[in-house]
Amino acid sequence: MFCYQCEQAAKGTGCDAIGVCGKQPEVADMQDLLVYALRGLAQYALEARKKGIVDKEVDVFTSRALFSTLTNVNFDKDNLAEWVRKTVALRDACKEKLGVTLDGPAAFVPGATMDEMLVQAAEVGLKSDPDVNPDILSLQHILLFGLKGVAAYMDHAEILGQSDPEAYAFLYEALTAPLNKDLGLDEWVGLVLKCGEVNLRAMELLDAGNTGTYGHPVPTPVPLGVKAGKAILVSGHDLKDLEAILKQTEGKGITVYTHGEMLPCHGYPELKKYGHFYGHYGTAWQNQKKEFAAFPGAILMTTNCIQKPKEEYEGAIFTSGVVEWPGVQHISDGDFTPVIEKALALPGFAEDAPGKEVLVGFGRNAVLGVADKVIEAVKGKALRHFFLVAGCDGAKPGRNYYTEFVEKVPSDCVVLTLACGKFRFFDKELGDIGGIPRLLDVGQCNDAYSAIQIAVALANAFECGVNDLPLSMILSWYEQKAVSILLTLLFLGIKDIRLGPTLPAFITPNVLDVLVKNFNIMPISTPDEDLKAILG
Numbered sequence: 001m002f003c004y005q006c007e008q009a010a011k012g013t014g015c016d017a018i019g020v021c022g023k024q025p026e027v028a029d030m031q032d033l034l035v036y037a038l039r040g041l042a043q044y045a046l047e048a049r050k051k052g053i054v055d056k057e058v059d060v061f062t063s064r065a066l067f068s069t070l071t072n073v074n075f076d077k078d079n080l081a082e083w084v085r086k087t088v089a090l091r092d093a094c095k096e097k098l099g100v101t102l103d104g105p106a107a108f109v110p111g112a113t114m115d116e117m118l119v120q121a122a123e124v125g126l127k128s129d130p131d132v133n134p135d136i137l138s139l140q141h142i143l144l145f146g147l148k149g150v151a152a153y154m155d156h157a158e159i160l161g162q163s164d165p166e167a168y169a170f171l172y173e174a175l176t177a178p179l180n181k182d183l184g185l186d187e188w189v190g191l192v193l194k195c196g197e198v199n200l201r202a203m204e205l206l207d208a209g210n211t212g213t214y215g216h217p218v219p220t221p222v223p224l225g226v227k228a229g230k231a232i233l234v235s236g237h238d239l240k241d242l243e244a245i246l247k248q249t250e251g252k253g254i255t256v257y258t259h260g261e262m263l264p265c266h267g268y269p270e271l272k273k274y275g276h277f278y279g280h281y282g283t284a285w286q287n288q289k290k291e292f293a294a295f296p297g298a299i300l301m302t303t304n305c306i307q308k309p310k311e312e313y314e315g316a317i318f319t320s321g322v323v324e325w326p327g328v329q330h331i332s333d334g335d336f337t338p339v340i341e342k343a344l345a346l347p348g349f350a351e352d353a354p355g356k357e358v359l360v361g362f363g364r365n366a367v368l369g370v371a372d373k374v375i376e377a378v379k380g381k382a383l384r385h386f387f388l389v390a391g392c393d394g395a396k397p398g399r400n401y402y403t404e405f406v407e408k409v410p411s412d413c414v415v416l417t418l419a420c421g422k423f424r425f426f427d428k429e430l431g432d433i434g435g436i437p438r439l440l441d442v443g444q445c446n447d448a449y450s451a452i453q454i455a456v457a458l459a460n461a462f463e464c465g466v467n468d469l470p471l472s473m474i475l476s477w478y479e480q481k482a483v484s485i486l487l488t489l490l491f492l493g494i495k496d497i498r499l500g501p502t503l504p505a506f507i508t509p510n511v512l513d514v515l516v517k518n519f520n521i522m523p524i525s526t527p528d529e530d531l532k533a534i535l536g
């Protein structure tokens with residue numbers, strides 16, 4: 001195995017024996033083989049599009065399959081091998097319909113056994129072609145990892161009835177690009193930025209899916225305490241699964257809590273209306289082993305990010321969507337009866353334990369609803385600067401930077417946040433500026449579109465570009481959705497982004513140089529130094 005797609009890459013270079021995330025070598029290999037098989041399917045999908053044929057089944061399948069190779073999503077080698085076989089079956093169906101025969105990955109025949117497939121995987125891994133120029137390889141991998149993020153957003157959007165055939169077409173263009181050995185550095189940079197553009201579209205579709213189905217989030221206080229009684233904890237990012245749980249538990253005496261990235265769901269009118277949808281339990285994904293072990297009910301992990309379940313809660317955790325863990329019961333049909341039955345069988349909370357409250361629901365609609373107040377505060381100099389402190393959380397100690405940074409932001413500045421990195425500071429009481437809370441939770445990582453719309457609307461109001469706003473982006477990355485968001489920001493020409501806790505292992509010094517020269521992207525340093533550099 002060789003994998004360096006996330007920020008946890010071993011020794012800052014890559015995992016080559018076992019994943020720091022817990023990924024076994026066979027799982028990493030099956031993911032490589034799946035990507036290879038998808039390149040073959042993409043060859044036929046592109047050929048079909050040339051003939052005006054758009055196959056929705058192939059579109060949806062491709063984004064789901066790519067999503068299943070994201071960090072902390074699917075740890076089941078047999079299930080991934082099944083994805084490989086399904087890819088090839090779908091590809092062969094396309095081939096038959098088109099009546100053409102293509103070569104390369106399009107002619108790949110998976111081995112009959114896991115051992116044979118593992119041998120094949122070793123030939124198509126990330127670093128299996130020593131002849132590719134390292135900078136081109138770096139750009140190819142930025143594209144691949146960004147594409148996985150795009151696929152995740154497209155899958156979420158598709159679940160809520162939103163899609164765009166053009167965005168799907170880009171998946172095929174990008175998957176087949178490495179087969180063209182004539183592409184030079186400029187073309188690869190162009191593809192990487194196009195990935196950012198398509199991701200913007202995918203996030204727009206997801207935003208339309210979320211807000212169209214559940215309404216625009218509204219500011220909502222969320223209890224961090226618990227109520228006596230039976231309980232279900234829903235983690236991950238899938239709003240539809242959460243809604244299904246809420247519907248199916250109505251009147252059953254079960255209280256539903258959110259975990260991790262589900263926190264912002266409390267702000268959606270069509271979700272918050274359920275009386276038994278109570279509060280938030282725990283923090284970010286990397287703390288789940290401790291937090292799930294202490295939860296006395298059933299747990300549902302939707303989408304990402306799952307870790308190896310501990311013995312204490314092995315029988316109480318379920319997965320849905322593309323998440324799979326060997327031995328963990330997977331719900332694939334939207335019927336959460338096993339989760340509900342497990343919650344009823346478990347003790348639940350013995351007594352009420354009140355806790356703090358946090359405010360969520362500051363999506364673009366809520367923030368722009370008070371745009372006049374915000375503009376007035378900026379013009380009157382009561383509000384000096386906005387900081388978007390956003391992105392993933394993770395286990396590395398250097399991530400304390402983000403807590404300290406928010407603590408040190410001066411009292412005349414506002415912090416916008418999204419994604420699970422917020423759990424480093426989400427319960428801090430930062431007060432307000434003339435009624436505008438100083439800590440605004442824009443939502444999940446899936447809501448990055450909302451933050452972009454807020455920035456664009458402010459730039460329009462101040463008649464300037466986003467780069468000229470009193471706004472700085474302090475981002476943390478961990479997995480591939482963050483890569484796709486970063487590419488979107490670069491596509492939009494956003495400059496001076498500070499990125500941490502470490503830079504991706506898959507970016508070579510020359511590629512970094514291009515990013516620095518064109519976008520002045522820089523690593524985080526210390527909160528004091530960065531604040532001084534930004535505010536003077």
Ligand code: SF4
Nearest residue numbers: 003006015019020021
């Ligand atoms: S996903 Fe991250 S931690 Fe897991 S194997 Fe890949 S680089 Fe390592």
Ligand code: SF4
Nearest residue numbers: 305392419420445478
């Ligand atoms: S922000 Fe990223 S790391 Fe955090 S839970 Fe969402 S997908 Fe996982």
